[in-house]
Amino acid sequence: xxxxxxxxxxxxxxxxxxxxxxxxxxxxxxxxxxxxxxxxxxxxxxxxxxxxxxxxxxxxxxxxxxxxxxxxxxxxxxxxxxxxxxxxxxxxxxxxxxxxxxxxxxxxxxxxxxxxxxxxxxxxxxxxxxxxxxxxxxxxxxxxxxxxxxxxxxxxxxxxxxxxxxxxxxxxxxxxxxxxxxxxxxxxxxxxxxxxxxxxxxxxxxxxxxxxxxxxxxxxxxxxxxxxxxxxxxxxxxxxxxxxxxxxxxxxxxxxxxxxxxxxxxxxxxxxxxxxxxxxxxxxxxxxxxxxxxxxxxxxxxxxxxxxxxxxxxxxxxxxxxxxxxxxxxxxxxxxxxxxxxxxxxxxxxxxxxxxxxxxxxxxxxxxxxxxxxxxxxxxxxxxxxxxxxxxxxxxxxxxxxxxxxxxxxxxxxxxxxxxxxxxxxxxxxxxxxxxxxxxxxxxxxxxxxxxxxxxxxxxxxxxxxxxxxxxxxxxxxxxxxxxxxxxxxxx
Amino acid sequence: xxxxxxxxxxxxxxxxxxxxxxxxxxxxxxxxxxxxxxxxxxxxxxxxxxxxxxxxxxxxxxxxxxxxxxxxxxxxxxxxxxxxxxxxxxxxxxxxxxxxxxxxxxxxxxxxxxxxxxxxxxxxxxxxxxxxxxxxxxxxxxxxxxxxxxxxxxxxxxxxxxxxxxxxxxxxxxxxxxxxxxxxxxxxxxxxxxxxxxxxxxxxxxxxxxxxxxxxxxxxxxxxxxxxxxxxxxxxxxxxxxxxxxxxxxxxxxxxxxxxxxx
Numbered sequence: 001x002x003x004x005x006x007x008x009x010x011x012x013x014x015x016x017x018x019x020x021x022x023x024x025x026x027x028x029x030x031x032x033x034x035x036x037x038x039x040x041x042x043x044x045x046x047x048x049x050x051x052x053x054x055x056x057x058x059x060x061x062x063x064x065x066x067x068x069x070x071x072x073x074x075x076x077x078x079x080x081x082x083x084x085x086x087x088x089x090x091x092x093x094x095x096x097x098x099x100x101x102x103x104x105x106x107x108x109x110x111x112x113x114x115x116x117x118x119x120x121x122x123x124x125x126x127x128x129x130x131x132x133x134x135x136x137x138x139x140x141x142x143x144x145x146x147x148x149x150x151x152x153x154x155x156x157x158x159x160x161x162x163x164x165x166x167x168x169x170x171x172x173x174x175x176x177x178x179x180x181x182x183x184x185x186x187x188x189x190x191x192x193x194x195x196x197x198x199x200x201x202x203x204x205x206x207x208x209x210x211x212x213x214x215x216x217x218x219x220x221x222x223x224x225x226x227x228x229x230x231x232x233x234x235x236x237x238x239x240x241x242x243x244x245x246x247x248x249x250x251x252x253x254x255x256x257x258x259x260x261x262x263x264x265x266x267x268x269x270x271x272x273x274x275x276x277x278x279x280x281x282x283x284x285x286x287x288x289x290x291x292x293x294x295x296x297x298x299x300x301x302x303x304x305x306x307x308x309x310x311x312x313x314x315x316x317x318x319x320x321x322x323x324x325x326x327x328x329x330x331x332x333x334x335x336x337x338x339x340x341x342x343x344x345x346x347x348x349x350x351x352x353x354x355x356x357x358x359x360x361x362x363x364x365x366x367x368x369x370x371x372x373x374x375x376x377x378x379x380x381x382x383x384x385x386x387x388x389x390x391x392x393x394x395x396x397x398x399x400x401x402x403x404x405x406x407x408x409x410x411x412x413x414x415x416x417x418x419x420x421x422x423x424x425x426x427x428x429x430x431x432x433x434x435x436x437x438x439x440x441x442x443x444x445x446x447x448x449x450x451x452x453x454x455x456x457x458x459x460x461x462x463x464x465x466x467x468x469x470x471x472x473x474x475x476x477x478x479x480x481x482x483x484x485x486x487x488x489x490x491x492x
Numbered sequence: 493x494x495x496x497x498x499x500x501x502x503x504x505x506x507x508x509x510x511x512x513x514x515x516x517x518x519x520x521x522x523x524x525x526x527x528x529x530x531x532x533x534x535x536x537x538x539x540x541x542x543x544x545x546x547x548x549x550x551x552x553x554x555x556x557x558x559x560x561x562x563x564x565x566x567x568x569x570x571x572x573x574x575x576x577x578x579x580x581x582x583x584x585x586x587x588x589x590x591x592x593x594x595x596x597x598x599x600x601x602x603x604x605x606x607x608x609x610x611x612x613x614x615x616x617x618x619x620x621x622x623x624x625x626x627x628x629x630x631x632x633x634x635x636x637x638x639x640x641x642x643x644x645x646x647x648x649x650x651x652x653x654x655x656x657x658x659x660x661x662x663x664x665x666x667x668x669x670x671x672x673x674x675x676x677x678x679x680x681x682x683x684x685x686x687x688x689x690x691x692x693x694x695x696x697x698x699x700x701x702x703x704x705x706x707x708x709x710x711x712x713x714x715x716x717x718x719x720x721x722x723x724x725x726x727x728x729x730x731x732x733x734x735x736x737x738x739x740x741x742x743x744x745x746x747x748x749x750x751x752x753x754x755x
Contacts, residue, residue: 370507383522384515390525409529424527
């Protein structure tokens, strides 16, 4: 959001968009496109011409003739990209598991992998700068950018890149086995310390696919998890203070008294030889302060925290705040919304009133459907997925439909201070009016997968949503917001 | 070796992976892009180009044995498919021999023999088999005959993430299904029952090689309560026809006689 606001203010020249479709999948489509219009150049790499690549000729403000394509100076470069079946590489999912995928077929036509794009872009940049005598260009000139390539398209060897990310000893090019072998004296190098070990023993650990029946239920030999192939963090907590599993059935890691070490189905996330009986001295320092019964060793006191006096920007305890835009005054505290939230107070990002906005009396929330993939770049171009969810729709309760004259299967227009969208109406008892403070509160459910391109088209829910973010991670705060809904199609 | 499907609707999550896997393996066309307004169901029913179809049923009845915040409401999902009936109406109606029973006891349409007459379409008591508009031939689930020949599980069962669709030897599936019903009954889901698991329960089809576990009446899932292969009605049909012919004959004779009498 910060970057896009800077783009809209003309502070950013160029933007690479790879496998994302922010004008559909990110909040406030109009502001996203305003940012794109101020760029000198935009690079989009995707499977098809997604809305972000076509923002200059196919967008709501162009349909309304508020913006003319000939007035947009942004130079747009579209690169067709290889799908995951057409390139080697890893997936890293949110549980930290890296899983290698092998190329099954060559990508069609000019489609190339992101690795190919980045490598050859870097190679060409180095070529451009090779004769420069300017000191500021030395980082480019000195950059080691010499990955082996293969095949007629010069595809870089993805395993060589993974091996470099794993880390190696500079002197003899041998891989490090774990991040514990990394040094801060220049004798080792790594692309990312947390990934050290993914190429341990010179083997691509992420490509392991040992069947479930041939290993423990934790399956440590399926792919590789960062850090240290550890599947659950702080897993010492699976054992009681004496180091015995809390549950025999779910035994995970435990203290082996005979060998004086922690062991288990997973890599123990603990000091390997620290017995449960260990208690730190008064003058202990650093890791020595962690008692044998304290599993959370990344915390200063080794304990799991509910009361978090440091770290969180809106700590120390969780509290209930209403979202930026609500229908209600905060029923628990006088503080309406999170006081530490990030707001973008600017004319092109207007907010509805914090509560009781007479223009916008309903709650909206957005979500995904199983039939489509986020902003739709991988699903709206496929007939077998498109037929399953062919149009943008809004879900409302029978009560709200009655109040507002909405008819199942017909059109409705939903509006906020940012804009309006139209959607088919799906009346369902799954949406329930809520009774709060003796008021009936209606909710509108909006999936957000559609845009103006693809086999199936529809308005994007994100046209409605403002820039506002959570203070700790800058993640979108506007998952719930307020809006109005009326029968019929939007104005054109 | 009789093989088939046991579809346990109580664990279906409505992901439609079966529909997509079926279309991909069999390279079936889409059914058009039409928003129906019927819950999350936009392909509506089985047909020439949809051989697995997931129904979404929003009903004003809670699920037995469960307490939810939704009160008088539940959302049922059910992946429908060709039933591969033991007594198959389509097979019996086919005049060309295009529809055959395979070595896996499934009902299979040989596309190179089908002449598109459409007799099978009206003969199916479930409305499963249908003709494709472009080539006129009749199409339906093959129970992945080509995959079975290679020892593979049918595409839909392979893709199902919750094992709502189970494929296997029918005897095994049936005992598994009966155990599952008992288990559900013990948990308070007393309305769980098997649809089409044997000839006793469904005499009109003599049992289904693709049978289901349901928790409401068949009609709720758009299934007929007493499906019957047309041949089962033949005796009754001929009997009533014979009766009608006899009655007509009697009436004709009577009218002639009465005419003579009145002359």
